[in-house]
Each structure stands twice: as structure tokens, then as C-alpha cells.
Amino acid sequence: MILHVIKSNIYSGAENVVCQIIKGLSGHEEFIYMAPHGPIEDKLKSIGLYDCYRGIDALTISEIKKAVDELQPTVVQAHDFTASVLCGFALKGRVPVISHIHCNPLWLKNPLHPNSISYMIASRWFSQIIAVSDAVANEYVYSGALKCPITTLGNPFSVKQVLEAGETASAGSSDILYVGRFNEAKNPLGAIKIFEAIPYHDDLTFRMVGNGELLDECQAYATSQGLNVHFEGFQDNVYKYMKTAKLLLMPSIFEGFGLVALEAMSLGKPVVCSGVGGLSDIINDSCGYICCDTTAYVNSIDELLSDSGVYEAKSRTAKLRAASFDNLDTYCKNILAIYKSFS
Structure with a gap:
């Protein structure tokens, strides 16, 4: 079972990617979508994915630990920086963590920014990083210090x-x-x-x-x-x-x-x-x-x-x-291959 961990409670780009993965691979894996309560619940209901939803009041280290203890996922896929850092510190290698990065904020280039530093520290517990574009890896000031594989997959698009x-x-x-x-x-x-x-x-x-x-x-x-x-x-x-x-x-x-x-x-x-x-x-x-x-x-x-x-x-x-960017089937196959590499 794959546990998707997301900080936001709305539906936008990163959340769309999660939903595409769940729908595209529903015949291959079981999924849980964990995110704070909010508008995302109505969206998940409208697209038939509400049964996958695990609602929380806020994304915290304790909530991540609780979910992993109860659900026993084979992989935790954390979306964007905050969720990735929290999952890294919460699990510390207990479960493979995929850090899936959907954006490249300006602080990526700043070696003194707290987010740059905390992500670098938490990355010691990541098993894989998935980036939405080469710009993410190229612009992150500490990319040379990352020990886990980095894969650029773009976004699923149909x-x-x-x-x-x-x-x-x-x-x-x-x-x-x-x-x-x-x-x-x-x-x-x-x-x-x-x-x-x-x-x-x-x-x-x-x-x-x-x-x-x-x-x-x-x-x-x-x-x-x-x-x-x-x-x-x-x-x-x-x-x-x-x-x-x-x-x-x-x-x-x-x-x-x-x-x-x-x-x-x-x-x-x-x-x-x-x-x-x-x-x-x-x-x-x-x-x-x-x-x-x-x-x-x-x-x-x-x-x-x-x-x-x-x-x-x-x-x-x-x-x-x-x-020419239509890639939904290929994208899902690539994600599944990453999941299988941890089984």
C-alpha cells in the first residue's frame, strides 16, 4: 500500500498529480491520500476517490507516525517540501520515503534559507526524489549533497x-x-x-x-x-x-x-x-x-x-x-516501477 502525504487541503497541481497516480495505478496498488480536512474532500468525492482519503486536522510528525503504524504502507510518497521534511524526520528510514517535488521556489538557491537546510538534512532518510523538471535539481543549492537517486518525471498529462x-x-x-x-x-x-x-x-x-x-x-x-x-x-x-x-x-x-x-x-x-x-x-x-x-x-x-x-x-x-507531452500511461508505468523497486 502506498501512503500519499500532502500538506495542502485544496485541489491544485500537486493534488492533481496524486489523483492521476491513484486512478492510473488503482489496479496495481492500494492507495491512501492523507491530507488536512478542507475543500479537497469535495473534489475527491466528485472524482470517486474519497474512499482513499484519510483526513487529519494538520500535517504533523505525530500524524505521520500514527498513519504509518496503523496502515503499514510499503512506501510513503511525500508531496513537496514540507511534507517531505516531516516524513523524513518522522520515519527516519522505517519506511521508504519518496520525496516528490512539484515546484521550484526561489529559496532553493539560497544556502542559508531554513527550508533549503531542513530539506538537505531530512534527505538522508529519503529513498528516492522525484522532480517535476530538471530545474528543481539544477537550482537546489545542496543538490550535490543529496545521496538518494533523483528522477525527473514531469507531470502526468492527457x-x-x-x-x-x-x-x-x-x-x-x-x-x-x-x-x-x-x-x-x-x-x-x-x-x-x-x-x-x-x-x-x-x-x-x-x-x-x-x-x-x-x-x-x-x-x-x-x-x-x-x-x-x-x-x-x-x-x-x-x-x-x-x-x-x-x-x-x-x-x-x-x-x-x-x-x-x-x-x-x-x-x-x-x-x-x-x-x-x-x-x-x-x-x-x-x-x-x-x-x-x-x-x-x-x-x-x-x-x-x-x-x-x-x-x-x-x-x-x-x-x-x-x-507531444501526452504521457499518462508512460508516467504511471514509471511511477509503478519506482514502487516495485522497494518491494
């Missing part, structure tokens, strides 16, 4: 799943779409300021899908500047917004893989992004733009919205490029 989900519902159209958490990493306020810098922004529709700690600040800024930004909140099905949008805006400050970009590209939407993390492996001039400042963002968006020839060419290539 064009078919995106297209099918997009057909089940519809939403209001938009010229520009932002999809992601409202946190520092995703830079939602930066997205609003890019929109504000477009000279004709009053004639455009900008929708932002997601929730997070910066939502109130973003709403307040949009209101204070008189910007017509549609805040749609958290949505179970973001694809209904993607299929009616013209382009996706991703001004992330750091990014692990960039799954949202692939999802939008599957629906033929060009992506205008920062190119950080895994985005540089996904986006190129054929399907979108990588921008370094506000002027570049504005010029790129303007070209897409004003030149139908450019837009159609990038839209066609976006679909083709997204299809």
Missing part, C-alpha cells in the same frame, strides 16, 4: 482528459485568462498589472480563475485602478474557461512544470508566460511567447489579439506541441 472535460461545461468568454493559485509564485498581481498596461484594456475581458492568500489584495488593486477584472474563484473545471479564452497569461515568478500551459494548449490557446522553471521546456515561439518585462507581455498579447494570422498559426502549433 490531452483526451482535457478535451473531454472541456466539453462537459461552458463559461463566459475572455480575451485573456489567468488560471492558478493566488500566491507569490504564480504572480497574479503581476498579471493584473500587465493587463492594466495594455492601452485598450477597457475593451478586453480578463478572467482570473483560482483562489489563495493574495486574492483580496488583487481584488482591491483591480477595484482601486478601475480595472474590469472578472474574479471567478476556485473552479473544479477550469477547462470551460480555457476553451472560451483567446490566450493564457502565466507571469509566474517560479514554476515547477507548467501543467496549466499544456492544458490550455490542448485547447488551442497560445500561452504568454515568463518562461521560468518547466515553462521554458514547453513554450517556444511557435506556440506562444516568453517575456521578460511588462512591455514584452503587452506587445505579445497585442500581436495575438490583433493579428489573426499569427494567432491561428500559434493556436495550431499549440495543439500539436501539447500532444
Whole structure:
């Protein structure tokens, strides 16, 4: 049995990966999804995975020890840094721990940051590290001190799943779409300021899908500047917004893989992004733009919205490029092989 350990209680990128693994390998392994109580419970119910859920009040060392004692898992798969560190210190080699890293925050490069140091110390008890992109291993300041194997697997991705989900519902159209958490990493306020810098922004529709700690600040800024930004909140099905949008805006400050970009590209939407993390492996001039400042963002968006020839060419290539990343079956086989290596 595989115990997935997650700190967050919402549904986003890392949580999607866990659900894809559980669904893809349900015929091969038994799984438990352990996370704090919260909105994730409704999501797990909606996709038929609630029976796998072990709810806790908060992710702590004592809760991890208790779960392992009761469930006796063959492998513990800890998702992202906090869960990995807690599992390392809680178990100290009792059970193989896979540290599965889905993002590459800025502190990875800082040798004095407490998170960098604690992860390095806890890694002595990791049996395997799975990274979402090469950028994670390349940017971690103590990567040379890690003793366990590091494997880059990307993210599980299925064009078919995106297209099918997009057909089940519809939403209001938009010229520009932002999809992601409202946190520092995703830079939602930066997205609003890019929109504000477009000279004709009053004639455009900008929708932002997601929730997070910066939502109130973003709403307040949009209101204070008189910007017509549609805040749609958290949505179970973001694809209904993607299929009616013209382009996706991703001004992330750091990014692990960039799954949202692939999802939008599957629906033929060009992506205008920062190119950080895994985005540089996904986006190129054929399907979108990588921008370094506000002027570049504005010029790129303007070209897409004003030149139908450019837009159609990038839209066609976006679909083709997204299809080249379709890897769900292969991804699940690779994960299963890692599990089997501990049996």
C-alpha cells in the first residue's frame, strides 16, 4: 500500500498529480491520500476517490507516525517540501520515503534559507526524489549533497482528459485568462498589472480563475485602478474557461512544470508566460511567447489579439506541441516501477 502525504487541503497541481497516480495505478496498488480536512474532500468525492482519503486536522510528525503504524504502507510518497521534511524526520528510514517535488521556489538557491537546510538534512532518510523538471535539481543549492537517486518525471498529462472535460461545461468568454493559485509564485498581481498596461484594456475581458492568500489584495488593486477584472474563484473545471479564452497569461515568478500551459494548449490557446522553471521546456515561439518585462507581455498579447494570422498559426502549433507531452500511461508505468523497486 502506498501512503500519499500532502500538506495542502485544496485541489491544485500537486493534488492533481496524486489523483492521476491513484486512478492510473488503482489496479496495481492500494492507495491512501492523507491530507488536512478542507475543500479537497469535495473534489475527491466528485472524482470517486474519497474512499482513499484519510483526513487529519494538520500535517504533523505525530500524524505521520500514527498513519504509518496503523496502515503499514510499503512506501510513503511525500508531496513537496514540507511534507517531505516531516516524513523524513518522522520515519527516519522505517519506511521508504519518496520525496516528490512539484515546484521550484526561489529559496532553493539560497544556502542559508531554513527550508533549503531542513530539506538537505531530512534527505538522508529519503529513498528516492522525484522532480517535476530538471530545474528543481539544477537550482537546489545542496543538490550535490543529496545521496538518494533523483528522477525527473514531469507531470502526468492527457490531452483526451482535457478535451473531454472541456466539453462537459461552458463559461463566459475572455480575451485573456489567468488560471492558478493566488500566491507569490504564480504572480497574479503581476498579471493584473500587465493587463492594466495594455492601452485598450477597457475593451478586453480578463478572467482570473483560482483562489489563495493574495486574492483580496488583487481584488482591491483591480477595484482601486478601475480595472474590469472578472474574479471567478476556485473552479473544479477550469477547462470551460480555457476553451472560451483567446490566450493564457502565466507571469509566474517560479514554476515547477507548467501543467496549466499544456492544458490550455490542448485547447488551442497560445500561452504568454515568463518562461521560468518547466515553462521554458514547453513554450517556444511557435506556440506562444516568453517575456521578460511588462512591455514584452503587452506587445505579445497585442500581436495575438490583433493579428489573426499569427494567432491561428500559434493556436495550431499549440495543439500539436501539447500532444507531444501526452504521457499518462508512460508516467504511471514509471511511477509503478519506482514502487516495485522497494518491494
